Amino acid sequence: MFFQFIDILGTIAFAISGALVAMNKRMDPFGVLIIAFVTAAGGGTLRDVMIGIEPVSWMKNMTFVYVVMSSAFFAVLFRKRINYLRKSLFLFDTIGIALYTVVGVETGIIAGLHPLICIALGTMTACFGGVLRDMLCNEIPVVFRKEIYATACILGAITYVVLSFFYEDKSILYVISGLVVITIRLVAVRFQISLPTLYNEEEGKDAL
Amino acid sequence: MFFQFIDILGTIAFAISGALVAMNKRMDPFGVLIIAFVTAAGGGTLRDVMIGIEPVSWMKNMTFVYVVMSSAFFAVLFRKRINYLRKSLFLFDTIGIALYTVVGVETGIIAGLHPLICIALGTMTACFGGVLRDMLCNEIPVVFRKEIYATACILGAITYVVLSFFYEDKSILYVISGLVVITIRLVAVRFQISLPTLYNEEEGKDAL
């Protein structure tokens, strides 16, 4: 029950973020719906397809489908007021990637894959919806440029894998590694922490 | 027989549309062939992969492969005269999306998926080849901006699903829902009907 509630919050945040990007690109209602859907379902779909879980999960989860459709509809309807919700959406989104990460890792473990692959699957589940959204909107994926998003997922996924060697109880694993993702992301955003850049100032100026 | 003939017409239209876009981007013969192929096969491939029909359908359908290759070759050869065929191509394309839509819905029903998912699969089969074509050509997918295309598919797919509760005979379902797609598209293009835009004039001017 609790996890399903979290899941819905995350889906709402992902779907609305997709819808907002699509409206920024002035897409029509159909495009907005598709981008909302791709943002929310893309990571999990890629994971399922590469592991061989087919039909992919969301096709058997109508709650998910209804939540995405309602969120996209909501975003279109209140697109001018959605700014007021920015903080809630950021929080939902953070909760969402935390849950998506642990679900992705768990799926890999169930499929009997190597721990490193499980970590990749967790990160992919959380991040690739956004990557697909940006590709469809003809942008370089933002997650490749603002690394703290992915870093939080990777560290959460590592936590899950490491703890899974010691604990059997999945609820504990879910909560602890989920909290790792959430904490890192909140702290990083609050204190504007980011990984050291690969490129020095000079190079930066050249590019601009 | 009749459906196979229709299928080939649709494939030709999709492949040529892909080849034309690729040549507009000044791609080489290899690129033109690939884009033609992706445009014709992309929607069905995505559908098959997500449902778990593998190897994907076109790998076992050599007629399809030959038709796409010939169409791409034809488009390259007569690229300067293809304007004369614009009306025929538009008609083929309309027939093509109608057939692709019903085939997609039917595939979902056979896989035992929820009606809403079947509608999504029908629309995806018809529209995603064009989406992939535009992504490969570095454009925002046109189908997300000119919604009548997708709307026709969605309404046709809904028709199919609803009718399938009442009729057993698939030929009837195919013909009626196919005609719905074709009629909506032709009427919309003829009378320049489109969904009301999400963005008002002012916003529009800002963007331009």
Next chain:
Amino acid sequence: MFFQFIDILGTIAFAISGALVAMNKRMDPFGVLIIAFVTAAGGGTLRDVMIGIEPVSWMKNMTFVYVVMSSAFFAVLFRKRINYLRKSLFLFDTIGIALYTVVGVETGIIAGLHPLICIALGTMTACFGGVLRDMLCNEIPVVFRKEIYATACILGAITYVVLSFFYEDKSILYVISGLVVITIRLVAVRFQISLPTLYNEEEGKDAL
């Protein structure tokens, strides 16, 4: 043993080529790693997913994963000196596409697919990593514009398929068709050979 060595060389070249493009786009370390991975694994992943080999091959091949990660790390570390390695990298890359091509064809043959599909799978395995890399970096795929790369793969794949009707011994097939790919590419680059363009000078000027 020998083939595994070749495989690693190819993977290194692909991963570094991905990392370099990603750094050109000023991506962060996470983005660089992902693009390196996608470049090296993309073609094979698409092939496996469309045929239905799941989990996809690289998920069960940790050597591959480690090689990609080390190569990306190496590319980031020595990004300013990597120019000195350009010739070696070009050679590795040529060897890499040769091997990827024959592996792709072979996978199709094992799956019992039509020879034409096998040729497509070989070319896809060799070329689609680069296509995905360019899509993620928001570029029109270079392979669609400089056709000699794909042409070499196609001819090598055809060689493999034709020879496979006459020879049983896979090592011979691998070596001969691999050498076809390598020779064509080296000769083409050395003598700047390319297919005749579809577009005449005039059209070219118009576009510029």
